Amino acid sequence: MSRYNPREAEPRWQSVWADQGVDHAAREATDRPKYYVLEMFPYPSGKIHVGHSRNYAMGDVVARYKRAKGFDVLHPMGWDAFGLPAENAARERNVHPRDWTLKNIEVMRGQLKRLGLALDWDREIATCEPDYYKHQQAIFLKFLEKGLVERRKAKVNWDPVDNTVLANEQVIDGKGWRSGAPVVQRELDQWFLKITDYADSLLDGLDQLDRWPDKVRLMQANWIGRSRGAHVTFPFADPADRDRFGCEGITVFTTRPDTLFGASFLALASDHAITTALAADDPLIGKFARDCAASGTTAEEIEKAPKKGIDLDVKVLHPFDPDWELPVWSANFVLSSYGTGAIFGSPAGDQRDLEFSRKYDLPVTPVVLPPGADAATHSIDDEAWTGPGTIYNSRFLDGLSTEAAIERAIQELEKRKLGHGATNYRLRDWLVSRQRYWGCPIPVIHCDSCGAVPVPEDQLPVELPRDVTFDTPGNPLDRHEGWRHVDCPKCGQPAKRETDTLDTFVCSSWYFLRFASPWPEDKPFDPAEAQRWMPVDQYVGGIEHAILHLLYARFFTRALHDCGLIDLPSGEPFAGLFTQGMVTHETYKSETGKWLAPTEVEDRDGQLIEIETGRPVTVGAIEKMSKSKKNVVDLDDFIDTYGADAARWFVLSDSPPERDVEYTDGGVDGVWRFVQRLWSVVDGFEGTSGGDMNGVSPEGLELRKTAHRTVRDVTEAIEGFRFNSAVAKVHDFVNALRKFLPANEADKAAQGESLRLLTQLISPFMPHLAEACWERLGQDGIVAAAAWPEADPALLIDNTVILAVQVNGKRRGEIELPKGADRDMAEKAALDDPGVARSLEGLNVRKVIVVPDRIVNIVAG
RNA sequence: GCGGACGUGGCGGAACUGGUAUACGCAACAGACUUAAAAUCUGUCGCCCGUAAGGGAUUGAGGGUUCAAAUCCCUCCGUCCGCACCA
Numbered sequence: 001m002s003r004y005n006p007r008e009a010e011p012r013w014q015s016v017w018a019d020q021g022v023d024h025a026a027r028e029a030t031d032r033p034k035y036y037v038l039e040m041f042p043y044p045s046g047k048i049h050v051g052h053s054r055n056y057a058m059g060d061v062v063a064r065y066k067r068a069k070g071f072d073v074l075h076p077m078g079w080d081a082f083g084l085p086a087e088n089a090a091r092e093r094n095v096h097p098r099d100w101t102l103k104n105i106e107v108m109r110g111q112l113k114r115l116g117l118a119l120d121w122d123r124e125i126a127t128c129e130p131d132y133y134k135h136q137q138a139i140f141l142k143f144l145e146k147g148l149v150e151r152r153k154a155k156v157n158w159d160p161v162d163n164t165v166l167a168n169e170q171v172i173d174g175k176g177w178r179s180g181a182p183v184v185q186r187e188l189d190q191w192f193l194k195i196t197d198y199a200d201s202l203l204d205g206l207d208q209l210d211r212w213p214d215k216v217r218l219m220q221a222n223w224i225g226r227s228r229g230a231h232v233t234f235p236f237a238d239p240a241d242r243d244r245f246g247c248e249g250i251t252v253f254t255t256r257p258d259t260l261f262g263a264s265f266l267a268l269a270s271d272h273a274i275t276t277a278l279a280a281d282d283p284l285i286g287k288f289a290r291d292c293a294a295s296g297t298t299a300e301e302i303e304k305a306p307k308k309g310i311d312l313d314v315k316v317l318h319p320f321d322p323d324w325e326l327p328v329w330s331a332n333f334v335l336s337s338y339g340t341g342a343i344f345g346s347p348a349g350d351q352r353d354l355e356f357s358r359k360y361d362l363p364v365t366p367v368v369l370p371p372g373a374d375a376a377t378h379s380i381d382d383e384a385w386t387g388p389g390t391i392y393n394s395r396f397l398d399g400l401s402t403e404a405a406i407e408r409a410i411q412e413l414e415k416r417k418l419g420h421g422a423t424n425y426r427l428r429d430w431l432v433s434r435q436r437y438w439g440c441p442i443p444v445i446h447c448d449s450c451g452a453v454p455v456p457e458d459q460l461p462v463e464l465p466r467d468v469t470f471d472t473p474g475n476p477l478d479r480h481e482g483w484r485h486v487d488c489p490k491c492g493q494p495a496k497r498e499t500d501t502l503d504t505f506v507c508s509s510w511y512f513l514r515f516a517s518p519w520p521e522d523k524p525f526d527p528a529e530a531q532r533w534m535p536v537d538q539y540v541g542g543i544e545h546a547i548l549h550l551l552y553a554r555f556f557t558r559a560l561h562d563c564g565l566i567d568l569p570s571g572e573p574f575a576g577l578f579t580q581g582m583v584t585h586e587t588y589k590s591e592t593g594k595w596l597a598p599t600e601v602e603d604r605d606g607q608l609i610e611i612e613t614g615r616p617v618t619v620g621a622i623e624k625m626s627k628s629k630k631n632v633v634d635l636d637d638f639i640d641t642y643g644a645d646a647a648r649w650f651v652l653s654d655s656p657p658e659r660d661v662e663y664t665d666g667g668v669d670g671v672w673r674f675v676q677r678l679w680s681v682v683d684g685f686e687g688t689s690g691g692d693m694n695g696v697s698p699e700g701l702e703l704r705k706t707a708h709r710t711v712r713d714v715t716e717a718i719e720g721f722r723f724n725s726a727v728a729k730v731h732d733f734v735n736a737l738r739k740f741l742p743a744n745e746a747d748k749a750a751q752g753e754s755l756r757l758l759t760q761l762i763s764p765f766m767p768h769l770a771e772a773c774w775e776r777l778g779q780d781g782i783v784a785a786a787a788w789p790e791a792d793p794a795l796l797i798d799n800t801v802i803l804a805v806q807v808n809g810k811r812r813g814e815i816e817l818p819k820g821a822d823r824d825m826a827e828k829a830a831l832d833d834p835g836v837a838r839s840l841e842g843l844n845v846r847k848v849i850v851v852p853d854r855i856v857n858i859v860a861g
Numbered sequence: 862g863c864g865g866a867c868g869u870g871g872c873g874g875a876a877c878u879g880g881u882a883u884a885c886g887c888a889a890c891a892g893a894c895u896u897a898a899a900a901u902c903u904g905u906c907g908c909c910c911g912u913a914a915g916g917g918a919u920u921g922a923g924g925g926u927u928c929a930a931a932u933c934c935c936u937c938c939g940u941c942c943g944c945a946c947c948a
Contacts, residue, residue, distance in 0.1 A: 173945095218865065219943055227947075254948060267948095307946085333946040343948045351862090352946055426947055546943080654873050654886065662873070666887050673901090674886090716877085728875070728885035735885090804881035809929050811881055849928045855880045857928050 004679035006643025010768045013782075014116055022067075022784050023118045025074040029532055035071035036533045037063045038512055040541030040549070043080045044104035044126075048111040049632035050663060051583035051625030054651035057765075058580055058723065059540045060117045061652070064764035065718050067118070068788035074533050076515040077112060077119045079105050081128035082439045082504045084162055084178060091470045097438040098466070101128055111635050115644045116767050118784070123518045127507035128438070132514065134461030135524035136506060137443040141454050142563045143193065144444075150192045151452055155271075155337075156431055157183040163473065165190060167431045167503065169223070169548050177548075185293075191442060191500065192429040195555045199224055199425045201571060202554055211576035213658075216546045223547050225426025229255035230410050232344065232419040234266060234316035237325050241314060245274050250316055250328065253339030253424050257413065258405035259346040261394035262367035264357060266316055266328045267309060267343050269336035274328075278312055285310055285330065292332045307356045308332050319418040320395070331356060339424050347384065354384040367394050368402060430552065432503040435475045437468055439501030447488035447495035456489050462497070475499055508549055509556035512536055512573060513566065530566050539574040546579070578721055581660040583651060585631040587620035595630040599637075622662055633663060645766035646671045652723040652765060674731070675769060678762070681737050682755050682773040687748030689756055689777050699740065700747035706736045707754040708795040714761045715788070727765070733758060752777065760789050805830040806857040812839045815856070823850040830856040 017023060026032075039059040042052065063075035079101075086097035093100075105126060112119065125132055143149045157166045161181035165188065170177040195202075203224045206217045235249035236242055242249075250266055268275050270292035279286040288310045295305060309331035318324035326344075333352050334343055347357035348366040357364050366380050368389040375392050388402040396412070397405045413419030433442070441462040443455040455462055465483040468476035477483065477499040488495035510524065517529035534557075541549075558571035588596040590610050601617050602609050608617040625632045638647050650671045655661035696704070710733040717726035737758065742748045756777055763770035763783045774783040798819055803826060805813045813835035817826060827848045830836055836858065843860035850856050 215865065215942080222864070222944060225944090225947065229948085252948080256948080305946085331946095333948095335947065338947045346948090350948070352948075424947080426944095543942085656874080659874095664873090664887075667873080670886060676901095720877090724873095724885090725875070731885050802881080806881085806929070809927095814881070847928065849880095851880060851929095855929080857880080859928055 002683065004676060004683075004769065004772065006645060006675075006768065007640070009772050010114070010116060010639075010644050013768045013771045014113065016771070016782060017116075017118070017784060020782065020785070022782070023075070024120050024122060025076075025533075026072050030072050032070055032072040034074065034533055035066040035538075036074045036512075036516075036536045037066065037538045038076065038515070038536045038540070040539070040545065041078045041080050041508070041511060042108065043083055043085070044101055044108055045085055045627075046104050046107070048108050048635045049625055050635055050638055050647060050651065051585075051632065053115060053635055053647055054583050054661070055540055055542070055580055056112065056115060056117055057648040057651050058578070058657055058721075059538070060115075060119075060648070061718060061723060061764040062538050062540075063118050064767060064784070065788065067784075068760070068763070068786065070787065073118075074515070075117075075119055076123040076518075077117070077121070078123075078125035078511060078515065079108075079127065080504065080508050080511070081105065081126040082133075082501075082507055084164075084436065084438070086438045087436060087470060096466070098128065101126075101438075114636070114639050115648065118767070123515050125511065125514055125518050127440075127504075127511065130461045130463050131521070133440040133507070135514070136440050136502070136510070137455070137460050137462060138457060139510065139524060139560070139563075139565070140502070140506075141443060141457065142565065143559060144454055146559070146563050148194045148197065148559055150194060150429070151189060152192065153187060153189050154192070154431075155185050156188050156190055158186040158188075159183050162436075163475075164435045165431055165433060167505075168428045169430075169551070188433075190431055190433040193432050193506075193555070193559075195430045195552070196425060196427055198555050198558050198571075199226065199427050201558055202427075202551065205554065205570070205572055208570065209572060209575075209577070212574075213577065213579055216543070216550065216577065216579060219546045220551055223427065223551065226423060227255050227425075228421070228423050229253060230257045230406075230413060230419050231340070231422040232257060232260070232319055232413060234319060234326065234344065235322075235418070237315035237317050245277060249418075250274065250342050251340050251419075252342045252344050253422060254344060256346065256349060256406070257409035257419070258391055258394075258397060258400075258402050259349045259367050260318070260320060260344070260409055261397065262346040262348050262365045263318060263326060263344045264347055264353075264363045264365065265326055265345040267331035267334050267345055267356070268312070268328065269334040269341040270330055270332060271336045272330070272334075272341045274314070275312065275330045278314075285312065288330060295332070305332065307352065307359055309356060309360065311360075319413060319416060327362075329356075329360075337428070338426070348380045349384055349386055351384045351386065354380065354382070358382070365393055367391060367397075430503075430555070432506055433500040434503050435499075436501055437464070437470075437476045439504060440507060441477075442498040442500055442502055444498040445486055445488060445495045446498060447491060447493060449493060450488055450490040450495075452498075453488055453490050453495070459489070477501070505549060505552050509552045510560065512553070513557075513560070524565065527566055531568070534566070534568055535570070535573055535575040538576045538578065540578045540580060542582070543579040550574070550577070578657070580657050581655065582624040583663050584622045584660050585625050585633065585663045586622050587629050587631045589618045589620055591615045591618075595628075597630040598633060624660070625663070638668075642668065642672050643675070643768070645769045646675055649675070649727065649766055653727045654724055657721055657723050674734070675766070677738070678734055678758075679769065679772070681734060682759070682776055685751060685755055685777070687742065687745070687752050689749075689752035689779065691745060691749030691752060693746050693749045693753070695744060695746040696750050697743040697747050700742065700744075700750040703736060703740050703747075703754055704750050705795050705798075706733060707757045708791040711757055711761065711789050711791040712796060715791070718764065723765075726761075730758070730762060730765075733761075757789050759783055760786060801853045803830075803853070804855050805833055805836050806855065807836060807839045807860060809857065810839075812836045817853075819853060821852065823852065826850045826852065826856050830858065 037059055039055050063073050067073045081101050086101050089100045090097045157171050159166050159176035159179055159181055161179035166176055171183050175182055203226055231251055231253055233249045233251045270289045279289045309329040312328045312330055314328040315325045345353040347354040347364045349368055364380055368385055369375055369378055369392050370385050370389045391397045391400045391405045410421045443462045445453045447453050465480055484497050486497055513525045513530050516533040517526035520526055553573050557568055557573040560566045561568045561571055588601050590596050600611055602611045610617050710729050713729045714726045742751050759770050759773040770783045800816050801819050802814050802816050804811050813833040815829045815833055840860055845860045847859040
């Protein structure tokens with residue numbers, strides 16, 4: 001008997017798979033059903049650590065399992081290769097972003113191959129290659145043609161560290177998603193994709209995504225933030241204001257037109273057009289607006305900021321009563337980016353309006369009577385009633401329910417031409433301009449006389465120039481005179497290229513389509529092939545993309561469908577989504593406060609020591625493996641020591657896939673032991689597979705039953721994404737096999753069957769070890785090409801079952817009965833059980849509940 | 862503040878539609894092999910009382926529904942996540 005040596009076995013099996021081409025998806029439709037499994041493709045940042053491998057291991061289990069189940073599986077891999085780290089590397093290490101990126105891809109491809117993933121490498125793509133981004137530019141122009149792209153001046157989020165703008169989704173807690181720097185507002189001319197055109201579709205489509213986590217659907221729904229209400233216009237009281245501000249009145253968005261009779265003021269955002277106009281002449285208003293702009297945008301600052309405002313000395317008329325004048329204020333709690341940037345204050349029904357009214361002594365008229373309240377006594381003190389109720393103090397709305405009053409008020413507004421029902425969204429258009437070099441160039445030329453002119457399609461791709469420098473801040477494309485200056489394609493006059501590049505989230509919004517047919521040079525993908533493979537049946541990735549990437553991709557497939565590039569009526573790219581948890585590891589800090597990698601730390605007599613200095617180490621929190629905290633375990637190091645299978649098995653053990661799993665040396669040792677134990681139980685087998693199982697001993701039959709139960713359980717666990725349960729079931733099965741001693745030849749045949757089934761069950765998880773076992777057992781071909789085993793139903797049925805017997809809900813004994821035994825039989829057996837009889841002493845049996853084949857509960861007193 | 866998820870031994874966790882709670886793994890302890898250690902193997906192992914047989918309490922806390930609750934309902938506590946003055 002020998003030990004299993006992954007260093008020798010793993011490369012050997014990988015070349016067998018490559019030679020046989022088992023991992024390639026069919027290039028043309030087959031009679032097998034298709035299955036598209038995809039892990040979110042990585043950014044080539046350098047090296048893969050054990051933490052990253054979990055995502056790929058999960059996808060690979062699904063891919064290998066589905067293949068064994070007879071599906072034609074598409075399981076591709078590529079590189080999300082544009083992005084800022086390449087430019088930072090260029091700046092810090094004087095290496096060209098492209099060279100840096102390609103080298104990282106080289107390294108990481110090698111690592112993924114060492115993991116033994118069943119990937120179709122023929123379909124590999126890198127988004128930084130012109131043969132990829134040229135299609136992206138064509139798509140951009142198609143969107144432009146369709147009116148889905150807009151260039152406009154807008155207040156945008158500027159990340160002062162990354163020196164670029166960010167989309168709304170990319171600002172987390174007021175900070176840039178990558179840099180973590182507080183973003184500031186800037187007014188700039190920028191490119192937008194009109195994702196808001198699809199707000200309803202993106203929201204309503206969530207209902208069909210029944211194989212997505214509810215959590216992600218909810219997050220997207222909240223992000224889109226649809227709310228129904230009305231636009232209401234309050235006409236200016238002084239007709240002169242119409243000319244002064246160039247409009248009839250002030251339009252607000254409200255979800256509660258039923259509370260219009262409780263209005264006591266209007267409030268505008270500090271940067272509303274009217275506020276800005278007035279600020280030009282009135283220093284006090286100007287100061288107020290500047291103060292608001294300067295106040296913090298972080299969560300806490302907003303929370304603590306008291307309501308404040310300034311009376312603009314403008315009057316408007318109530319839409320339902322031309323004799324009713326309302327004052328117009330500017331207030332710090334009104335957002336210019338939501339609705340119309342103006343509200344009407346109805347203090348009895350809104351907490352913010354109430355606080356504002358109390359501070360500035362504005363009237364508070366309750367108009368909604370909460371259920372059960374008395375109109376004569378109900379009053380509002382310091383808490384607004386925001387719930388539903390009966391409308392009062394409201395003339396023609398009196399007596400109506402909130403819901404009916406909303407309808408009625410909208411009708412009346414429409415009649416008076418002062419408003420209409422309206423839907424508002426929290427979702428903003430997707431800002432895709434980035435002031436960076438290492439991204440997909442936006443294929444547009446700016447001409448003084450023709451404006452923004454699309455680059456003609458036959459001139460695509462607009463390639464990034466290679467000769468750029470990063471020694472000065474800013475976008476090198478802006479400084480590249482040779483690249484920048486071109487003639488206008490329309491009029492031939494000298495013009496300038498757009499120097500902004502596209503947000504890298506654009507690249508990842510359609511790569512899954514390119515994977516379906518990465519070959520055409522004249523189009524982004526072959527529509528028939530894309531249609532054959534789409535949607536992705538199982539997508540696997542991190543929860544951090546719950547909104548960003550997943551929302552953008554859903555928008556893209558809709559837009560591509562509407563542009564006629566793909567026939568995908570649902571618009572949904574990912575039918576099934578799984579968001580996996582991270583791999584975590586302890587963090588270590590040296591005495592000098594420096595992060596230390598696990599390899600720089602050593603355990604000496606229970607004390608952790610920095611190897612280099614011999615000084616003690618502080619153990620910090622257990623956190624997600626990340627380069628910045630240095631708490632990573634390098635994948636190559638791991639594979640060198642334990643092999644790829646151990647890495648795969650480890651990251652799938654112990655924790656449910658959606659939760660984090662902690663990396664511990666103890667856990668790794670356990671996996672290594674298990675790999676060897678499993679090998680030894682196969683290697684120690686002395687019979688031959690496929691023998692006659694007639695005359696099997698009772699123990700042999702029990703083993704067979706365990707084997708077939710395990711087949712059933714592991715299959716169900718894989719289907720349900722419960723890989724940790726599958727691991728536990730395989731452990732059980734190996735324990736049973738280790739205890740088993742064959743009594744005769746039939747037993748050996750049964751043992752051989754069990755070992756073969758075991759090999760097949762582990763093959764999606766530990767494919768190399770499985771091949772070694774398959775070979776050792778003398779099976780034909782390779783296990784990677786074998787069909788998934790089916791459990792024999794006859795062996796899943798037990799002739800006898802053990803029932804627990806409870807007395808008053810407490811377990812007092814157990815009885816063994818033939819399967820399907822009736823109530824009388826079960827009751828009698830239960831009452832005869834000595835333990836049960838003992839606990840029934842002195843009690844009268846009142847009732848016996850029998851659930852056949854499950855439990856007996858005796859109620860006594 | 863709003864919305865959501867979760868809470869089970871020393872630790873990670875299992876328990877499918879309410880039906881034997883603590884599977885499996887880690888750690889720990891004892892033993893075998895060994896000059897010794899590592900590795901490996903065997904056994905014990907949630908808590909309390911008891912030498913034991915056996916008994917008792919137990920799934921964050923409290924209450925409820927039920928013959929029966931980790932699982933369903935209510936209240937509270939705690940942890941994590943998302944959104945955050947969204948009119």
